Amino acid sequence: MIYNHEDILGLEKRFRANFINSLGGFKSVVLIGTKSTQGNENLAVFNSLFHLGANPALCGMVVRPNEKKQNTLGNILQTKFYTINHIMLSFYKQAHQCSAKYDDGISEFNEVGLTPEYLDGISAPFVQESVVKFGCEFVQKIDIELNGTTIIIGKIIKVVVPDHCLGNDGFLNLEQAGSITNSGLDSYHTTQTISRLSYAKPFVEVSTL
């Protein structure tokens, strides 16, 4: 089935949200932990994390212009720190519940039953139950005028990973760690490795590692 521009414009709002979100493919899904200057802890689901560079270690994410996500944004801009916690199969329902619109001042950690954990040098809370997580320092904010979203860029300054999932070459086996992926707005998936492939060179067939 082919959808042309006018077809896309004419889609019912909720249908379009599911449809366009699905097109992005399987995505990273994480919990962003922040703390307000008043000391309120906040935990929010994001599925727009992207790799921006390894040297310096940078990542980006899109913040939508809704109240829930604006709390996260406000905390980041005020305190400069946030944590990014992989969602594991063991707590994916609790993680999803963090997207509910709780009143300001209510901690999602308490409501969904996840544990805040503080590590040296990062004022924002990590999720103790997450085994792959990292702390970021805010470095840049980019306002996207087209639709009122904001891209936040952060420098990765602390990383927590399980030793046994880390290869000699720096590759982290996320499947072994228990990280999951999502698609669309609300679908969660585990993964099964097909293979790693060798660095591609012209006129040389790639091989499995």
Next chain:
Amino acid sequence: MIYNHEDILGLEKRFRANFINSLGGFKSVVLIGTKSTQGNENLAVFNSLFHLGANPALCGMVVRPNEKKQNTLGNILQTKFYTINHIMLSFYKQAHQCSAKYDDGISEFNEVGLTPEYLDGISAPFVQESVVKFGCEFVQKIDIELNGTTIIIGKIIKVVVPDHCLGNDGFLNLEQAGSITNSGLDSYHTTQTISRLSYAKPFVEVSTL
């Protein structure tokens, strides 16, 4: 294991590339199809696609400052059109091979054995073998001075999806379609659905859909 900022800075270059790329979680992995003003077709692997909004339908991606990716960027800026093609299990090795540094003017389509396909209104080639794909019109370029990367934002103006994978609510079953995901720089994975979860509301337990 905890890596602090100095530890991260001290990592060997290749180790750090694998490590930091792994932290982003499972990612969308796609082939970007473009055509130069001279008519040369180009196909490149990107794993930094992110959803920016459904209304208007927008997506973003990061273009790294290497020659290979700059060809894609140049074509997009000059012709204003590009295609985003999901990588399926059936051709993931050919897709990976597209990341090899072929000389200018050599078409990755020919070299790896994928078929260019042209659809009305988009001057860039789609990948015929991909069953989930969409055409974009360039709308914004954001230069990231921190590391010389570029974020490209495009409007989704044509979508091709298999009928039988599209739900009544607009959710596209990518697993059924055969789209795969990647992690790190070179690892490919199929997925298995855990479940879809209901829209989260405060003080109401989420349910599986």
